[in-house]
Amino acid sequence: MKIQAPKGTKDVLPEESYIWQYVESKFRQICKLYGYQEVRFPTFEYTELFQRGVGETTDIVQKEMYTFLDKGGRSITLRPEGTASVARLFIEHGFASRPMPQRLYYIISAFRYENTQGGRYREFHQFGIENFGSKSPVTDAEIISLSYNFFVSLGLDNIVVNINSIGCPVCRKDYVKNLKEYFLGYYDKLCPTCKQRLDKNPMRILDCKEDNCKLIAQDAPKPIEYLCDECKTHFEALKGYLDAAGVCYRVDPYIVRGLDYYTKTVFEIVDVVLDKELAICGGGRYDNLIEQIGGSSTPGIGFAIGVERLIMLLSQKGLIPQKPQVPQVFVATLGDLATKKAFEIASTLRFEGISTVIEELSRSLKSQMKYADKLGCDFSVIIGDDEIEKGVCKLRNMKTSSEEVVRIESLAQYIKSKI
Ligand code: ATP
Ligand code: MG
Numbered sequence: 001m002k003i004q005a006p007k008g009t010k011d012v013l014p015e016e017s018y019i020w021q022y023v024e025s026k027f028r029q030i031c032k033l034y035g036y037q038e039v040r041f042p043t044f045e046y047t048e049l050f051q052r053g054v055g056e057t058t059d060i061v062q063k064e065m066y067t068f069l070d071k072g073g074r075s076i077t078l079r080p081e082g083t084a085s086v087a088r089l090f091i092e093h094g095f096a097s098r099p100m101p102q103r104l105y106y107i108i109s110a111f112r113y114e115n116t117q118g119g120r121y122r123e124f125h126q127f128g129i130e131n132f133g134s135k136s137p138v139t140d141a142e143i144i145s146l147s148y149n150f151f152v153s154l155g156l157d158n159i160v161v162n163i164n165s166i167g168c169p170v171c172r173k174d175y176v177k178n179l180k181e182y183f184l185g186y187y188d189k190l191c192p193t194c195k196q197r198l199d200k201n202p203m204r205i206l207d208c209k210e211d212n213c214k215l216i217a218q219d220a221p222k223p224i225e226y227l228c229d230e231c232k233t234h235f236e237a238l239k240g241y242l243d244a245a246g247v248c249y250r251v252d253p254y255i256v257r258g259l260d261y262y263t264k265t266v267f268e269i270v271d272v273v274l275d276k277e278l279a280i281c282g283g284g285r286y287d288n289l290i291e292q293i294g295g296s297s298t299p300g301i302g303f304a305i306g307v308e309r310l311i312m313l314l315s316q317k318g319l320i321p322q323k324p325q326v327p328q329v330f331v332a333t334l335g336d337l338a339t340k341k342a343f344e345i346a347s348t349l350r351f352e353g354i355s356t357v358i359e360e361l362s363r364s365l366k367s368q369m370k371y372a373d374k375l376g377c378d379f380s381v382i383i384g385d386d387e388i389e390k391g392v393c394k395l396r397n398m399k400t401s402s403e404e405v406v407r408i409e410s411l412a413q414y415i416k417s418k419i
Pocket of ligand 1: 257
């Protein structure tokens with residue numbers, strides 16, 4: 001039986017890998033512009049990190065984690081997201097004593113055992129940002145603007161940032177009490193998962209994807225109506241800064257986000273595809289996360305972008321740039337002496353930054369040209385014993401099939417002037 005890639009995973013072929021490189025380089029560029037630096041961390045962590053960091057009552061921890069015992073009997077989990085790991089890294093390396101705030105970014109694969117419909121994968125990728133050490137709404141506005149401008153730099157000009165505030169533990173107490181009472185009135189109509197949520201984390205019901213629960217949630221009390229003075233001031237200030245930064249946003253009082261650690265600001269960036277809103281970025285403030293996993297109290301805020309979804313969106317909108325031509329030049333050879341010369345020529349061309357391949361299979365000239373054509377090369381360099389003696393080569397323009405004789409020492413400059 002043929003072995004296939006596991007369900008929910010995806011190979012990235014050369015036809016597509018350049019798109020990944022493109023979005024990655026754009027993301028690195030914007031991070032640099034906003035003063036963010038990259039961190040890299042393990043693909044797996046001790047399970048406890050996510051149980052405490054993501055939260056026991058979340059979908060991720062309850063049903064989506066890839067967890068197993070390693071040979072030493074330790075419970076290990078493949079990272080389902082990045083924030084908990086970056087928070088762990090922050091504590092482990094004593095980042096609290098570095099200048100604040102700390103601005104960090106990452107590009108990772110993440111693993112969730114999910115149904116694989118609708119563009120969902122079991123291994124997927126995220127671009128993420130975390131800012132630690134600032135409580136100020138200026139920081140909320142900065143990271144939202146970073147993300148917004150990243151999408152704009154990719155040509156997405158129709159995006160909207162949906163923002164909300166879910167308050168802090170102080171204002172949430174009163175809110176959750178009222179929310180519970182509201183949902184209790186509809187207990188029989190809630191889905192089985194939400195029935196459980198009602199007890200453990202009723203706010204999660206607002207995030208349920210079941211139609212019935214969505215309908216009931218429509219008239220539920222909103223966190224924004226219960227904000228304490230501090231949270232209210234924070235939210236108002238954020239809106240003011242977003243206006244100043246020219247970010248297009250909308251208050252959506254029903255965003256609660258899927259993770260337990262959020263406080264105050266939560267947001268999603270969406271684009272509209274075929275009349276449906278598609279979330280490509282989710283984030284929020286998590287002022288209690290570092291403490292929750294054993295560090296000293298440090299505020300933080302971050303977001304994650306789903307890379308597969310982003311690429312899908314770019315392709316639906318015709319925003320994928322043309323694939324760069326690789327290789328640009330094919331060096332054809334006739335005979336052993338010419339093969340040796342081909343190494344020399346190829347290395348000079350590569351030194352000059354021209355992407356070059358040489359014939360490796362000793363085929364006939366006709367087959368070599370067919371191959372160069374299939375590769376899409378701009379030029380082929382043809383060398384035989386005759387040409388070597390004269391210090392020249394034939395340069396064939398693969399688009400027009402015209403050929404000219406060029407001196408080997410001026411070949412690189414000549415090709416550069418033509419491509
Ligand atoms: P959803 O409510 O759609 O399940 P989420 O709250 O689980 O989203 P986050 O944890 O915030 O998502 O992850 C950030 C982004 O990562 C999402 O906006 C989405 O684009 C992407 N993402 C999340 N899960 C998957 C998956 N299984 N496959 C592909 N992309 C994903
Ligand atoms: Mg999810």
